[in-house]
Amino acid sequence: MDMATTLANPESSGSILLAALIVLPTLGAILLAFVPKEQKAAHRGIGATIAFLVFGLSIPLVTGFDATQAFQPQWAMDLGWVDAIGARFTLGIDGISLWIVVLTTFLTPIILIGAQKAIEHRVREFVISMLVLESAMIGTLVATDLLLFYLFWEMMLIPMYLLIGIWGGKNRLYATVKFVVYTVVGSLLMLVGIIYLYVKTGDTGPASFAFDRVLAVPLSHTEQLWLFAAFALAFCIKVPLFPFHTWLPDAHTEAPTAGSVVLAGILLKMGTYGLLRFAVPLFPEAMGEFSPLILILSVVGIAYGALVAYAQRDVKKLVAYSSVSHLGFVMLGIVAMNYQGLEGAILQMVNHGISTGALFLLVGIVYERRHTREITDYGGIAASMPVFATVFLIVTLSSIGLPGTNGFAGEFLILSGAFKDALPVTSGSWPLLSTIMATVAVTGVVLGAIYMLSMVRRVFFGPITHEVNKNLKDMSLREHLVLQPLIILIFVIGLFPTLFTSQMTASVKPLIDNVRPVVMSVRDPERLEKRFEANNHGASDPTAPRVATSTQE
């Protein structure tokens, strides 16, 4: 939506598809409120049906997506909302949000079916929470009005709070409070930032929260720094970027499986998505200033998350810390700010949702049988649950980035972007730092194998040490239904990543064309011009040797 159309159509415009995706789950939730509490099966059935419907509705997003459109949100919609303050109900989707939206609609039915056995009390409230959460997540991803975005952002918090607080484990209260306080601290600062920007738009016309209006606001260097800090803190806590991660292991361990899957699968991506959608394009100079810090924290997070995961005795905590490591890769790709890095980062957000989501589902499956997550309570269960062991191993391989799986596709793109951004080393201080960081990041490949395979070995291999584990039931049909789609996706993305990244390119391009030069001018001034010489050289003559230009730099 550019400004002209927004002003020309003040009443309403566009497609209602995205609005339907947001409204439908909430409508379902309202419907459930009228179904008697005791009818658990009805709640589960209706919940799953609605989630499936939403997924079905989201399929046109993929099939009808126009990959050639640049920064034009598709299926855009613009409705009057709080006209008095210029807030509008504007929605739109582009190549950055597309796959995360579809991931959301895809995972929600899986989570609902997966939780059928685990959630036994307050089923109605559970299904309602999940559906409201789905509305909020989709809303966050498609809102193009900053106030609307913020509203959905905060709306995600409540159902998540309930999911952990009601259906959580022993220490759920502590975990819930920690989760909420952490998140609220971050997002309040963001609200201050949003209001500041809103006031600033008043300089050039009626004050507005519209993204494109805000984007046009001229900001001084200092303003950018402060605003970026306010936005980035909210997002980095959500990611979570080291050292803001300590809420995550507690939230994950206490949350029920459904909560963990939705948390790891989608909620964490809101942080990286927010950075990419708002913080980076709105405040590119500040992104340039903060780049070294973010780069170091991401890479420290990759190694730190992996090492700390290695020290865990609780399977769920181990997977939680592995998220810190994996999201570090996503951040690394964002900092690299080139096609490979950005597309890899978006792809890796989806990948992490699938692989880590699957891991939490798998942990949930054994938890339902044994009611323990301690690694030492298992051992040798590949003998009693061979199919489960195989599925677990496949997901593990995806998590440690074996080529052919989705994990490799994302990591390969991110790391090639990171190295491209760094090389050649001899051309300044940023390249040196970023080469070191990229190299350290690659060690995540080894560390990932160490903690994941050690866990697999201790849980699945060796003799069965506990009598109870001898007769564990292998995966049921329902559990297969829940996991097989994820397994298939692991390979589909791993073998055909281009199907996914090609939809992103047009939306990433504006970031590269408009935002990257500004970021570079702050971050790496001595190299900026030469880099563009090199690019132009390449553009005019694609066969020209890259070597000569690069070594001159």
Add this chain to the structure above:
Amino acid sequence: MEARTPHPSDLLALIVLLPLIGAFINGVFGRHLSKRWVTFFAIGSVAGSFGLAVAAVIQLMGMPEGDFLYIDLWRWFSSGEVTIELSLLLDHLSSVMLLVVTGVGGVIHIFSLGYMRDDPSFYRYFAYLNLFMFSMLLLILGKNLLVMFVGWEGVGLCSYLLIGFWFTDMQKAEAGQKAFITNRVGDLAFLIGTFILLFYSWGSLDFIGADGVSGLQTTAQQLAAAPNGTTVITIVTLLFFVGATGKSAQIPLYVWLPDAMAGPTPVSALIHAATMVTAGVYMMARLNFMFALSEVTMTVVAIIGAVTAFVSASIALVQNDIKKVLAYSTVSQIGFMVVGIGVGAFTGAIFHLMTHAFFKATLFLGSGSVIHALHHEQDIRKMGGLKKKLPVTRWTFLIATLAIAGIPIFAGFFSKDEILFFAATAHRSGAGPQTVVYVLAALAALMTAFYMFRLYFLTFEGEYRGDKHTWDHAHEEAVMNWPLIILAFLSTVGGFLGLPHFLHAHVLDSWFEPLFGWLYAGGHEHALYVLNHDAGTEIMLMGVSVVVALIGIGAAWKLYMTGKLPVAPVEAGWHKVLTNKYYVDEFYDLVIIRPLRVLARGLYGIFDVKIIDGLFVRGSAQLVSKIGDGLRVLQNGDVQAYVTAIVVGLAAVILLVGALK
């Protein structure tokens, strides 16, 4: 550079796909299939692959020299300038590997039918073995570095699965994990090298471009011409070499291979002797256009190879587990191949890779036959005299032992000698031959002859030293004999593909001419590697090799056949050091593994829990609540106090404003 013409070929895709289909069927449905069907899919897929491979190689032989077959399957990555196709390449180099892998692999599949017959997880074994064949074929036929890397990690995965095949034994599972992680350390370097190349090659990783000219070869030449380019080449090739030391079990990453013997013995033959472990050598030969450009890298490669060959041969001298002897022997023999790469004998390296695949597979399968016959006894101190019970095994084992020891006519003699000949005489223009490398390698050859005959004598000759019950039941099986006979035959004649240079009948040399010829082109003046064509020198060096081998065999005879030296380990200092493999595992444990574990626990227990969470997160929460406690005094509900405060405050503000005016 001469353009080489590409020819599209669908055969390549089928060659790779068949074992994958076999793996899928047996892996997913195998538990419900009878052994007959499992056998059908497992053997059928590999046999089909071998048949198609032969067809493809025949097609290749009919084409003009230097042309190659390829197939582009689909665009795997496309992001910015990075475009990577999923594509396969059959050229003169990969064709040799293709035949060795599908041929030897097929024979070992058949041997496994007998060896694994009574295993309850028969289907799972063959699913893994087929998956291995698929990955290995992808590694060999990959047209770019990334497809090669898929196979590279894929074979690592299969190795992990097969070493830990009997997973209820924790030690075996640990050995599998050790193999995977050690390999990943090498893969890390491989990946970094790939990323650097990706930058300098404009986002393409093809070994050879669609036009038959461009590709990494061009990138290498452009780099060599650019200022500082040689440094880049050196860094990149050293990184790839680290990758090779992981997969090909060289110093410092060789430690996983001896432990890998925990897997079923046919697996040791296929993966940990004949094919996968030689992948590093293949990769370096594939990248010859880059490795050869860096003198630093080539020197490092040659020295590491020679030291590995020497050190592991010395460990093999005293091992008492039949498979451990062969494992260290494998490390040592791959060391020879690596020396070959390092001294510019690329043909020799691949030649030795091939003959080694034949004779080492024979030796491992032979040991498998022995182990199978003796109810899983692997200690050679409890063997002896088995030639009476296992005649086919004995003869084939003897042939392979002669081959590895370097006795003329047998295959190992020719290939090993070609490498030694290069080490002693060939040199880069402007540098001398690498005499140290030659001496180390020759000493390793001496020890090889010794430990192999020690193994042979203790196993097959003399008196049986185990228990009688086992002896009575020891026998051979036809399904396991035929593979031995085929491989022993190849170990005998395989060497004729590379007869000594003075005979001018070196088949492999002319076969590899389009790939490696550039190294030696340009005569004495301009060649990168200057060769010695003097027949006298070559014959003299061959004589030295034969004498060295005979000394080793004689020493083994003297010690183990005349019965004076006890079979049990001697408690001498050097003996103890060798038996404990120079304490390298202990050293790594102390320096890497334990510190890593301590670091992990420390980061979690102290940094994460106490500092970030304790001090900052809870600390700030407590601070807030302390401030809250303090402020609570102010809002105690006493209205009079409030009013007083308001009045005082107002007065203060008024005074302040007045003062400022």
